[in-house]
Amino acid sequence: MPAAMPLAQAGQPRPTEIPIVEVKDLVRTYKLGSQQVMALRGVNMTVRPGAFIVLKGRSGSGKTTLLNCIGGLDRPTSGTVQVLGRPLANLNESQLTRWRREQVGFVFQSFALLPTLSAFENVELMPRLAGKSRRECRERALRSLNLVGLTKWIHHRPFEMSGGQQQRVAVARAIANSPTLIIADEPTGELDTTTGREILALFRRIVYEEHTTLIMASHDPLVDEYVDEVLQLRDGQIVDTQVVP
Numbered sequence: 001m002p003a004a005m006p007l008a009q010a011g012q013p014r015p016t017e018i019p020i021v022e023v024k025d026l027v028r029t030y031k032l033g034s035q036q037v038m039a040l041r042g043v044n045m046t047v048r049p050g051a052f053i054v055l056k057g058r059s060g061s062g063k064t065t066l067l068n069c070i071g072g073l074d075r076p077t078s079g080t081v082q083v084l085g086r087p088l089a090n091l092n093e094s095q096l097t098r099w100r101r102e103q104v105g106f107v108f109q110s111f112a113l114l115p116t117l118s119a120f121e122n123v124e125l126m127p128r129l130a131g132k133s134r135r136e137c138r139e140r141a142l143r144s145l146n147l148v149g150l151t152k153w154i155h156h157r158p159f160e161m162s163g164g165q166q167q168r169v170a171v172a173r174a175i176a177n178s179p180t181l182i183i184a185d186e187p188t189g190e191l192d193t194t195t196g197r198e199i200l201a202l203f204r205r206i207v208y209e210e211h212t213t214l215i216m217a218s219h220d221p222l223v224d225e226y227v228d229e230v231l232q233l234r235d236g237q238i239v240d241t242q243v244v245p
């Protein structure tokens with residue numbers, strides 16, 4: 001009888017990882033009056049678990065459209081988006097809503113917090129929508145706000161906080177349901193350099209500590225220091241892929 005198998009055998013391939021997201025030949029066109037706008041013209045990308053990816057490119061290059069197709073906020077004209085090995089196109093509306101609510105955390109440039117709710121209530125809303133118990137909602141909200149360093153601010157409303165603090169609340173809200181994927185569209189766009197760096201460092205830490213995957217759109221040159229991979233979009237196509245060493 002052989003001795004106990006070693007945990008990892010040198011030279012053996014790792015068990016195949018299912019990509020979090022796989023995009024194939026993605027095309028999205030919009031009708032604008034009598035004109036067709038080609039927002040995405042054949043995008044291919046694979047996002048492995050635990051990656052922190054940035055989509056770069058000038059305004060109008062297709063970043064938001066690509067993020068929206070991945071997050072299930074928009075439907076492709078042709079091509080496929082697979083999440084965890086399943087085509088999003090196969091999901092019906094309620095399954096798609098569940099994907100968005102339970103597996104994806106969204107962070108936007110403009111924070112998009114509800115102004116009449118406190119930080120705590122804004123964050124707690126997410127597990128509530130996902131049908132968690134009252135106690136779990138509370139625990140998740142407190143934990144998320146603690147993780148982003150806002151424990152002392154939980155009862156404040158958005159207008160009583162700085163832009164950076166509001167974006168931290170938005171990040172806490174995005175992670176409250178322990179999502180598989182975080183999608184962040186220009187998350188530092190309205191922040192000064194120092195505050196932007198704080199948010200990027202926070203994302204880096206969340207990807208590492210929470211074992212999540214993050215796709216961000218940005219044209220901020222700062223981001224390269226924080227991410228694993230830079231994808232360059234131009235006119236609806238990925239024209240360059242750089243893995244950051």
Ligand code: ADP
Nearest residue numbers: 030032037039058059060061062063064065066
């Ligand atoms: P980015 O986020 O890189 O600035 P977008 O994905 O927002 O780029 O836009 C890509 C292209 O698609 C642009 O030309 C934009 O004008 C067009 N576009 C995006 N959304 C719509 C829409 N809802 N209707 C018409 N055109 C759109």
Ligand code: MG
Nearest residue numbers: 063064185217
């Ligand atoms: Mg955009």
